[in-house]
Every structure is written in C-alpha cells, then in structure tokens.
Amino acid sequence: MVSPIDSLEAPGEPPLPTGVPKAQIQGRSPWYLAWLRLRRNKVALACAVLFVLIVLFCLAAPLWAEHVAHTGPNENHLTDTLLIDGQEVDVVSPDGTPIGPGLHGKFFLGADQNGRDVMVRLMYGGRTSIYVGLAAALVTTILAVAVALLAGYYRGWIDSVLSRTMDVIWAFPVLLLGIALGTTLSIGGLKLGPIAIAGDSLWIPILIIGLVYVPYFARPIRGEILALREKEFIEAAVAQGKGPLRIMFSELAPNILSTVVVFFTLNIANNMLLESALSFLGAGVRPPNASWGSMISDGYQVIFTAPHLTVVPGLMIVLTVLSLNVFGDGLRDAMDPRAKIRLEH
Amino acid sequence: MKALRKILVVACVIALALFGAAACGKKSEGGGGGGGEGGGEINIALTSFPDYVDPQLSYTVEGWEVLWNVYTPLLTYKHVKGKDGTQVVPALAEDMPEISPDGKVYKLKLRPNMKYSDGTPIKASDFTYAVQRLFKADSGGSVFYDVIVGASDYAEGKAQTISGIKTDDNTGDITITLTEPNATFENVLGLMFAAPVPPSTPLDKDSTNKPPPASGPFMISKVDAPRTLTMERNPNFKTVKDAGATEVVDANVDKIIVNENKNNSAQVTDVEQNKVDFMLDPPVADRLAEVKAKYPDRFRMEDSINTYYFFMNMEKPPFNDLKVRQAINYAIDPEALNRIFGGRLHPSQQILPPGMPGYEEYKLYPGPDMNKAKQLIAEANPADKDITVWTDDEPDRKRIGEYYHDLLTQLGFNATLKVIAGDVYWTTIGNQSTPDVDTGFADWFQDFPHPDDFFRPLLHGESILPTNGNNLSRVNIPANNAKTDELLTKLIGDGGVEEQYAALDKAYMEQAVWAPYGNEEFTTFLSERMDFDKSYHHLLFNQDYTSFAIK
Numbered sequence: 001m002v003s004p005i006d007s008l009e010a011p012g013e014p015p016l017p018t019g020v021p022k023a024q025i026q027g028r029s030p031w032y033l034a035w036l037r038l039r040r041n042k043v044a045l046a047c048a049v050l051f052v053l054i055v056l057f058c059l060a061a062p063l064w065a066e067h068v069a070h071t072g073p074n075e076n077h078l079t080d081t082l083l084i085d086g087q088e089v090d091v092v093s094p095d096g097t098p099i100g101p102g103l104h105g106k107f108f109l110g111a112d113q114n115g116r117d118v119m120v121r122l123m124y125g126g127r128t129s130i131y132v133g134l135a136a137a138l139v140t141t142i143l144a145v146a147v148a149l150l151a152g153y154y155r156g157w158i159d160s161v162l163s164r165t166m167d168v169i170w171a172f173p174v175l176l177l178g179i180a181l182g183t184t185l186s187i188g189g190l191k192l193g194p195i196a197i198a199g200d201s202l203w204i205p206i207l208i209i210g211l212v213y214v215p216y217f218a219r220p221i222r223g224e225i226l227a228l229r230e231k232e233f234i235e236a237a238v239a240q241g242k243g244p245l246r247i248m249f250s251e252l253a254p255n256i257l258s259t260v261v262v263f264f265t266l267n268i269a270n271n272m273l274l275e276s277a278l279s280f281l282g283a284g285v286r287p288p289n290a291s292w293g294s295m296i297s298d299g300y301q302v303i304f305t306a307p308h309l310t311v312v313p314g315l316m317i318v319l320t321v322l323s324l325n326v327f328g329d330g331l332r333d334a335m336d337p338r339a340k341i342r343l344e345h
Numbered sequence: 346m347k348a349l350r351k352i353l354v355v356a357c358v359i360a361l362a363l364f365g366a367a368a369c370g371k372k373s374e375g376g377g378g379g380g381g382e383g384g385g386e387i388n389i390a391l392t393s394f395p396d397y398v399d400p401q402l403s404y405t406v407e408g409w410e411v412l413w414n415v416y417t418p419l420l421t422y423k424h425v426k427g428k429d430g431t432q433v434v435p436a437l438a439e440d441m442p443e444i445s446p447d448g449k450v451y452k453l454k455l456r457p458n459m460k461y462s463d464g465t466p467i468k469a470s471d472f473t474y475a476v477q478r479l480f481k482a483d484s485g486g487s488v489f490y491d492v493i494v495g496a497s498d499y500a501e502g503k504a505q506t507i508s509g510i511k512t513d514d515n516t517g518d519i520t521i522t523l524t525e526p527n528a529t530f531e532n533v534l535g536l537m538f539a540a541p542v543p544p545s546t547p548l549d550k551d552s553t554n555k556p557p558p559a560s561g562p563f564m565i566s567k568v569d570a571p572r573t574l575t576m577e578r579n580p581n582f583k584t585v586k587d588a589g590a591t592e593v594v595d596a597n598v599d600k601i602i603v604n605e606n607k608n609n610s611a612q613v614t615d616v617e618q619n620k621v622d623f624m625l626d627p628p629v630a631d632r633l634a635e636v637k638a639k640y641p642d643r644f645r646m647e648d649s650i651n652t653y654y655f656f657m658n659m660e661k662p663p664f665n666d667l668k669v670r671q672a673i674n675y676a677i678d679p680e681a682l683n684r685i686f687g688g689r690l691h692p693s694q695q696i697l698p699p700g701m702p703g704y705e706e707y708k709l710y711p712g713p714d715m716n717k718a719k720q721l722i723a724e725a726n727p728a729d730k731d732i733t734v735w736t737d738d739e740p741d742r743k744r745i746g747e748y749y750h751d752l753l754t755q756l757g758f759n760a761t762l763k764v765i766a767g768d769v770y771w772t773t774i775g776n777q778s779t780p781d782v783d784t785g786f787a788d789w790f791q792d793f794p795h796p797d798d799f800f801r802p803l804l805h806g807e808s809i810l811p812t813n814g815n816n817l818s819r820v821n822i823p824a825n826n827a828k829t830d831e832l833l834t835k836l837i838g839d840g841g842v843e844e845q846y847a848a849l850d851k852a853y854m855e856q857a858v859w860a861p862y863g864n865e866e867f868t869t870f871l872s873e874r875m876d877f878d879k880s881y882h883h884l885l886f887n888q889d890y891t892s893f894a895i896k
Contacts, residue, residue: 076751078681096630096687113630113685114744114751186763188780200761282738287764288747301610301740302631 044330061123139210152225182283393767448526455517471541532793630687663727703846735785
C-alpha cells in the first residue's frame with residue numbers, strides 16, 4: 001500500500017527528497033511536474049529552441065528586406081545588375097538564368113527566375129507557412145474541442161450526427177480534400193452569409209487545413225470526454241445544479257487541456273506540411289505570395305540548374321517540422337507520464 | 346577470397362549487361378517498330394491540354410496543332426515549311442473556289458465518295474452543318490463567318506438555316522454568298538472551324554469527350570480530357586486520297602499519344618532521355634541553353650508569327666481611362682520579359698508581328714519609363730485601384746503574370762493575381778460572365794497570313810462575344826471597326842492596303858488598347874529515335890504531325 005503522496009512520484013520524475021517528513025513536502029501542480037519532466041528532455045528542448053530561432057528568423061523578414069536586401073518579397077529585378085568584386089553581374093542573365101547564392105547582402109541566397117531575392121522570400125515565406133500552420137491549428141483545435149465536448153457530453157443523437165459528420169470528412173484523403181477545396185475556393189473565394197473571404201486570402205488555406213484535420217483531433221478527445229463524463233466529479237457537478245455549458249467548460253475542458261496542448265503542437269507541424277503540399281500543387285497560398293511550399297513549386301522546374309530554389313525552402317520545412325514534432329513528442333511525454341511508460345516498454 | 350571477389354564482380358557485370366540488354370529491348374518494343382519505313386507509335390508532351398477536342402470550338406495553339414491533321418476543311422494550307430505553308434490549296438474541295446466578279450459568291454465542289462473515319466459519307470451539307478455549329482456552340486471562330494449572307498439571322502435565331510450557303514449532296518456543289526467581298530475568305534475556308542462534320546455531332550455543344558469522326562490522316566481514338574488523347578491512323582483516309590486530295594498529306598507514324606505534363610522541365614528531361622518523342626512547348630528558360638548546346642541534332646529554333654500582350658478591359662475602371670492604359674505601356678519592359686522567355690522574345694510594342702503584311706516598326710511608348718507611367722496614373726487618379734490580373738499556370742506565363750502583378754503594384758494598384766489551369770484559361774477569361782476579368786496575359790498566333798486575323802477577332806467591336814471571346818480588352822472603337830471592315834474588302838496586294846493596316850495598328854495603339862511586349866520564337870525538340878530532318882514547323886499550325894517519322 002502506497003501513501004497518496006508517493007503516488008505522485010511517477011516513473012521518470014525527480015525522486016522525492018528522502019528523510020524529510022511527508023507533511024513538509026509541498027504539493028506540485030501537474031503543470032510544474034510536466035515542466036520538470038520536459039526540462040530533462042534535452043533533445044525536445046533543443047528542438048523548441050530551434051523552432052523559436054526559426055520563428056525569430058522569419059519575424060526578422062521586414063528588417064532584412066529593408067536594411068540588407070533593399071527589396072520586397074515580390075519585387076522583380078529581371079534587368080537589374082549587382083556589383084560583385086567590382087564586376088557588374090546580371091541578377092537574371094539574358095538567357096533567363098538567375099544568379100546563385102553568394103555571401104553578398106543583396107541576393108544572399110541568389111535570385112529566382114523573376115529576379116526576386118530568395119533570402120527575402122524565404123523569410124517572408126516562413127512567416128506565411130508558420131502563420132498558416134498556427135492559425136489552422138487554432139481553427140482545428142477550436143472546432144475539434146467544440147465537437148468533442150458536445151458529442152462526448154450529450155452523447156445520443158448529437159454524438160451520432162457529429163461523429164458521422166467527422167467520419168465523412170475523415171473518409172476523404174486529406175490532400176485530395178484540400179486540393180478540391182483549395183482549387184474551388186481560390187477562384188471565387190468563400191461567401192458564407194455576411195462572411196466573405198477573397199480567393200487570394202491566406203484565410204482560404206487556413207480554413208481548409210483547419211477543417212480537414214478536425215476529425216483527426218476530435219475523435220480521440222471525444223473518447224476522453226466520454227470517459228470523463230462517467231467520473232464522479234461530473235456527477236457531483238450535475239448534483240450541484242451546474243448547467244451543461246458550465247460543466248463542459250469548467251469541469252471537462254480543463255481535464256483535456258494537456259491532450260489539447262500536445263495535439264496543438266503536433267498539429268502545427270502537420271498543418272505546415274499540408275500547406276506546403278497544397279501550395280506546391282497550386283491549391284494553397286496564392287502567387288505571387290511566398291510560402292515554403294510555393295517556393296519549392298516555383299523552383300522544382302529548374303532543380304537541375306538552380307537547385308537552391310528548391311533545396312533551401314525544403315530544408316526549412318524539414319527543420320521546422322522536425323523541431324515541432326520532436327518538441328511535441330517531448331511535451332506529450334512530459335504531460336502524460338503514462339505515455340512515457342508506454343514508450344519505455 | 347580474391348577469387349570470390351572476382352567471381353562476384355564478373356557476376357555483377359554480366360547481370361548489369363543482361364539488364365541493359367533487356368532494357369534496350371523493351372525500348373525498341375515500345376517504339377512500335379519504325380525502321381525508316383514509316384509506322385510506329387510516338388508520344389508527345391504538352392503543358393496545357395487543348396481547350397476543346399472539337400474542330401469548331403478549338404482555338405488554341407495546342408488545339409490547332411493536334412487537330413490540324415484530324416479535321417480537313419474544303420481548302421487547306423500547304424504542308425510545307427516556311428512562307429509557302431501559308432498558301433491555300435484545295436483539300437476536300439476539288440479545286441479552289443470559283444469567285445464571282447463582284448467577289449461575293451464562292452462556288453466549290455466536294456470531292457466524291459469520301460468517308461469519315463467511322464465510315465459515314467462526307468456530304469456537302471456537312472459544311473453547312475459545321476458553320477451552323479460555329480454559331481450555335483458560340484465558337485470564338487464564328488466572327489470570321491459573319492460575312493456569309495443569313496449568318497447573323499441564324500445566329501440570332503431568326504432563321505432555321507444560313508441562307509447564304511447552298512449545298513447539293515448529290516453533286517457535291519457548295520455555293521456561298523457573302524454580304525460583301527472578303528479578301529480573307531479563302532483563308533477562312535482553310536481553317537478547321539469550317540471542316541465538315543457529320544450531323545451526328547451535337548449542334549450546340551462541345552464534343553470534346555466524343556470527338557466527331559475524322560476526315561484527315563489521323564483520327565482521335567481516345568480522349569481523357571484534360572490529361573491524354575490518342576491519335577491513330579484514320580482507316581478511311583484512303584477515300585480522301587483516292588478522291589484526289591493530293592495536298593492533304595498522309596501520316597508516317599501509326600499512333601500518337603498526347604499527354605499533358607505540367608512540369609516543363611520534366612518534359613525536357615523526358616525528351617533528352619527519349620521517353621517522350623516531342624514536346625509541344627519550348628523548353629523552360631533555364632533548360633534552353635543546355636538543350637541548345639547539347640542537342641544540336643535534335644533541337645532547333647523556329648519562326649513563328651505571334652504577338653504577346655497584356656489585355657486591359659476597357660469597359661471597366663480603371664482601364665476605361667486612356668491614361669491608365671498608356672501608363673501600363675510606358676511601364677512595361679519588354680527586355681525584362683524577354684529574360685522570362687530565355688531570350689526567345691523579339692521585343693515589340695505593337696499589334697502586328699514581323700512577317701505579317703502591314704507590319705511597320707514603330708514605338709509610341711518609349712521606355713520602360715516608370716516616372717512617366719506614375720505621372721500618367723497620378724493624372725488619371727483612378728477611383729478603382731483594385732485590379733485582378735489573370736494568367737495561366739504554365740511556368741513562363743505564371744512568371745509573366747507575377748512580373749505584371751509587381752509592375753501594377755509599383756504603379757500603386759491593389760493587384761490580385763489569379764493563376765488558373767492553362768487548359769481552361771482562354772475559355773474562362775473569354776467568358777463575359779467570369780467576374781473581375783480586368784487585365785492579364787494574352788497571346789495570339791496567326792490563323793492565316795492576313796492582318797485582319799489580328800484586328801477582327803481581337804479588336805473589332807463585333808468580336809465581343811458572351812463566350813469563347815478573343816476581344817479580351819473589349820475594344821469597340823467605331824472608326825477602327827469601320828476601317829477594319831473596309832480594308833477586308835481589299836486585297837493585300839492592292840496599292841496602299843498594307844500601309845493602311847500599319848496605320849490601323851498605330852490607331853489602336855494610340856488608344857493603348859493592349860500592352861504588347863514581343864513576338865516569341867518557337868522550338869522543335871525531338872527524341873533521338875525521331876527523324877529530325879523530316880519533321881518541320883508549319884507557320885500557321887506549328888508542328889506538322891504528318892511530318893513525324895521514326896528513323
């Protein structure tokens with residue numbers, strides 16, 4: 001038989017100090033315990049730092065564009081020349097070949113076929129990709145949590161309708177659904193009553209990506225809500241006369257928060273990948289705006305002659321998604337010790 | 346141990362050699378034979394699928410190149426390289442038309458006993474049906490046939506048939522009466538728009554998914570638009586040849602498979618590696634230098650008569666203001682755009698291209714002059730600065746759109762770029778119900794060697810059509826319309842006509858109806874197994890597929 005305080009010491013946690021009377025040990029919140037666990041996962045922390053650095057790199061885009069490159073992300077320089085080692089060099093040669101990467105401030109990573117600065121586009125493209133990833137994750141989270149709470153709390157026909165709707169969305173391959181919606185909405189935009197979104201708005205890919213991932217998120221949370229719904233504290237809340245909305249948001253929601261945080265982090269990475277795929281296929285971010293996916297799409301036509309146009313944004317996607325995935329895994333291990341136990345098995 | 350290593354090396358070499366031999370064997374098998382005696386199967390890649398697989402509706406370079414040797418009109422163009430290829434010759438008609446002294450009545454006689462690819466006899470009345478289809482299916486080519494008596498009434502539903510066309514299926518006689526003399530009518534009869542089709546073809550609908558039976562050397566045996574189509578030898582083409590149609594040339598290869606591939610660079614690689622035998626589009630700018638240098642015996646540049654331009658919708662703000670349109674013309678930098686084309690563009694800022702009668706070089710908007718452009722925009726002070734810029738998704742064109750978008754942004758407009766698939770681009774922007782068609786990419790390749798081909802379909806007020814329209818700027822200048830109509834009644838060779846066409850060109854550009862920027866050179870790039878010397882580029886229809894042969 002273990003005492004209640006001993007049960008806090010989950011595998012992987014820092015050991016409790018020995019020789020100290022149990023009454024003197026201060027209580028630790030689950031968040032603090034998660035932080036303690038996360039702090040020991042150096043790889044996850046390194047990835048978090050990497051992600052923060054990538055975000056800072058992208059946020060610095062206007063500074064680089066204004067003070068170093070002296071050009072915007074969509075500005076064409078087809079007939080401009082650059083002074084390198086005292087020699088005038090075409091940004092785009094008369095036969096259409098763009099300048100490659102160099103260690104000069106302007107065109108640091110070279111130019112694309114329209115004479116646009118790749119470094120500037122990479123930074124702005126990163127802002128777009130991360131913005132789409134984050135905003136879409138927010139959309140997914142809000143919708144999925146709402147669906148899961150309603151379906152899990154009310155059960156019955158509400159659960160059936162919502163779950164079957166999720167099944168329908170789930171039945172479509174994510175990429176195909178994204179392409180179909182992206183292609184359709186990019187021409188006419190989205191008009192839903194008073195809400196009107198232009199076809200070239202970033203909100204089109206955000207909403208598409210946000211929507212297609214809802215079932216992947218909502219179903220496991222719904223399962224968790226169904227289990228929580230049967231717990232005594234919910235019965236107690238009902239007995240106290242709390243209304244359904246209050247129970248959902250003050251009793252159920254806090255109990256799924258750790259799951260939501262982990263899903264949210266991993267979802268950002270998935271969203272960025274889907275955004276890249278959609279933009280690559282012409283159904284995501286609209287040209288001439290840059291995103292890493294659209295930069296790869298523009299560059300892959302000339303991958304043999306100008307590989308930097310594809311390799312550099314590709315590398316950025318890999319680093320960002322990898323850092324988010326590893327950090328997300330670390331976060332899950334930290335917030336859900338049972339998962340840690342499973343991993344150790 | 347050494348011995349074992351040697352045995353392993355020898356075994357690997359033998360395995361590789363056998364694999365190589367097997368691969369070579371498969372390649373020649375896939376090539377369908379050949380061997381210099383004709384026949385065989387080839388495959389072609391294009392970036393945008395033809396707009397329609399329908400002779401009365403197709404009006405793109407891709408469509409015409411593919412369909413030219415499938416649907417044969419009463420007259421056709423010589424199957425030869427260079428300027429001789431623009432000569433009109435008899436095809437399904439026995440001879441060139443007999444024209445009345447007033448130039449209004451054309452008499453032709455259909456060759457006897459000819460059959461379509463499905464065995465249906467080709468009848469004189471099929472010509473009438475084809476022209477009727479132009480009007481009922483809202484073809485962009487209908488503007489050329491308005492000149493036939495009764496065509497307008499038929500188009501407006503006031504008449505059941507076109508009174509100006511009389512045919513006799515028994516004798517094969519065809520009599521066409523025009524409202525006024527028309528210097529281009531023989532050329533117009535040589536276009537696929539007027540190629541006879543049997544009455545089983547839907548009168549008012551696109552027949553892309555089930556194309557009409559063929560009257561040329563090839564027939565379309567399979568269509569899966571917008572991905573692929575297959576052309577095979579027309580089994581009944583012999584009836585056309587037997588009827589004496591010597592100018593309609595037979596094919597060398599038995600089968601051509603045409604596939605859409607949006608990746609131009611991949612097309613280049615496929616031709617280099619002999620996986621594809623011909624790519625319809627020129628190699629993307631970045632690969633051009635490499636192809637030129639490495640494959641001089643498989644690649645060449647080709648003359649082409651065309652104009653590339655940005656259209657501007659003159660019916661709506663801000664382009665209903667002359668100063669705004671002039672500003673765009675001052676701001677455009679043809680040399681910048683030439684770099685997007687990889688140096689294949691001859692910079693020009695006028696409507697008629699070099700090589701077209703009436704072409705006289707001039708420059709109304711010297712530049713690029715951004716200061717002048719900005720000054721004009723400031724003077725115009727357009728209230729509506731929200732512009733939608735249209736282009737298609739072919740790599741060069743997307744970049745052209747991005748260049749233009751940047752230019753408009755620099756001029757202070759709030760521009761939005763719309764990039765849509767190449768195979769639906771022209772039908773989308775040529776449809777008046779499409780919203781926000783303000784400005785965008787356009788090009789025009791000559792249909793026939795007469796300046797009217799540039800002025801009538803593209804700039805005449807009557808060419809503003811509800812669908813499949815080519816007057817994208819919605820130009821309707823009464824004085825210029827009248828001049829275009831007047832000049833059409835005169836022959837190019839008549840004194841002063843070419844000069845008047847040159848003046849008309851300038852009159853339109855004074856109104857800055859377009860922002861033209863150049864004329865493109867085309868290319869031929871073939872696989873190793875193709876007979877490079879036999880293939881040729883036709884001035885009107887681009888690559889002539891009857892000239893394709895396997896070595």
